[in-house]
Amino acid sequence: MHIDNLPNLNDSTQVRLFANVDNKPRRWSVGRHWRHYAERYFISAKLFEVADDAPEFNGRLNHAAFGQSHMSCDEPRHLLEFEVGEVWLINSAIVAHQVRGGDRLCSANYEYPYGQCMSRRETLPYMIREIASRHGFPPLQAKQSLRRLLPFLRSRAA
Numbered sequence: 821m822h823i824d825n826l827p828n829l830n831d832s833t834q835v836r837l838f839a840n841v842d843n844k845p846r847r848w849s850v851g852r853h854w855r856h857y858a859e860r861y862f863i864s865a866k867l868f869e870v871a872d873d874a875p876e877f878n879g880r881l882n883h884a885a886f887g888q889s890h891m892s893c894d895e896p897r898h899l900l901e902f903e904v905g906e907v908w909l910i911n912s913a914i915v916a917h918q919v920r921g922g923d924r925l926c927s928a929n930y931e932y933p934y935g936q937c938m939s940r941r942e943t944l945p946y947m948i949r950e951i952a953s954r955h956g957f958p959p960l961q962a963k964q965s966l967r968r969l970l971p972f973l974r975s976r977a978a
């Protein structure tokens with residue numbers, strides 16, 4: 821079980837589209853929403869230390885929630901079977917999942933900058949800030965914001 825840790829999570833979200841092109845059903849387990857795990861481990865895994873960096877946050881969250889092995893954990897899960905030819909969509913950075921069976925799959929990723937999302941409350945940076953605030957952590961400090969901004973500014977200057 822894991823939550824995908826995608827490289828551009830500080831700036832954009834991804835909707836991933838999958839099609840089962842195998843000759844047998846594809847089996848997935850799906851766990852709970854990201855909020856459940858982030859809330860549960862925010863303090864004990866010191867997620868507040870990386871609240872300004874969504875990929876770092878999700879990396880640390882994966883380790884805390886699902887352990888070293890992404891193959892097993894005790895979390896409740898649903899078992900889904902996608903039939904031959906079935907197509908499904910997932911934001912895999914906020915839905916815990918695990919492949920349980922199936923060999924051939926076709927996939928496509930659609931990346932959306934957070935600024936274009938209709939519901940910003942459902943974006944990862946917003947949800948992280950929301951949890952941090954609920955636990956009494958202040959908004960990002962100016963130096964943290966600047967640290968995130970620097971790579972962008974450097975890329976523009978090059």
Ligand SMILES: [Fe+2]
Binds near residue numbers: 822823
């Ligand atoms: Fe995944």
